[in-house]
Amino acid sequence: VVQYQWYKIMGNNPAHFKTEVLGYNSQNNPIENISWEDVKEFIRRLNSKEKTNIYRLPTEKEWEYVARAGSQDKWHFGNNKNQLKNYAWYGENSEKSTHPVAKKQPNSWGIYDMHGNVYEWTNSCYTQKYNQGCYVDYKILRGGSWSSDTFRTRAAFRYFNRPIKRYNDVGFRLVRSLR
Numbered sequence: 001v002v003q004y005q006w007y008k009i010m011g012n013n014p015a016h017f018k019t020e021v022l023g024y025n026s027q028n029n030p031i032e033n034i035s036w037e038d039v040k041e042f043i044r045r046l047n048s049k050e051k052t053n054i055y056r057l058p059t060e061k062e063w064e065y066v067a068r069a070g071s072q073d074k075w076h077f078g079n080n081k082n083q084l085k086n087y088a089w090y091g092e093n094s095e096k097s098t099h100p101v102a103k104k105q106p107n108s109w110g111i112y113d114m115h116g117n118v119y120e121w122t123n124s125c126y127t128q129k130y131n132q133g134c135y136v137d138y139k140i141l142r143g144g145s146w147s148s149d150t151f152r153t154r155a156a157f158r159y160f161n162r163p164i165k166r167y168n169d170v171g172f173r174l175v176r177s178l179r
């Protein structure tokens with residue numbers, strides 16, 4: 001979800017990396033500086049506006065499935081970290097900020113920015129392994145960000161934080177359930 005989409009639904013832009021900071025129109029940069037709870041409110045309003053209930057956060061498993069795009073490698077494009085610059089904005093090429101979405105190469109399924117730019121909230125709570133009991137009040141983030149090293153951008157890398165926290169390297173993507 002990018003800044004102009006957030007603004008259209010929420011009527012504000014809490015992003016740190018806005019036009020004033022970046023020096024260019026940031027409307028196509030990912031929304032960031034939003035909490036998991038903020039995201040849930042965005043989804044509630046979007047579903048209400050569209051008179052539906054099909055939009056939601058992906059689960060951690062769904063996120064990884066799409067990020068891998070059928071691969072079992074570190075990244076959907078293979079294991080060569082030198083290729084990451086072609087697919088992601090991360091610590092080595094981001095110049096310490098977010099960038100407009102869909103400017104790097106997509107995965108083999110045509111999906112952009114699964115690695116880097118912003119960590120993405122999922123609807124899964126933190127556990128040591130999939131399907132275990134949840135640690136109290138922690139949600140999973142995936143994908144790495146503009147500030148991440150290559151290790152943190154891998155498809156398998158899991159990160160977690162409290163759902164009330166906001167950071168300038170955390171955003172989200174939506175999934176749409178089939179009717």
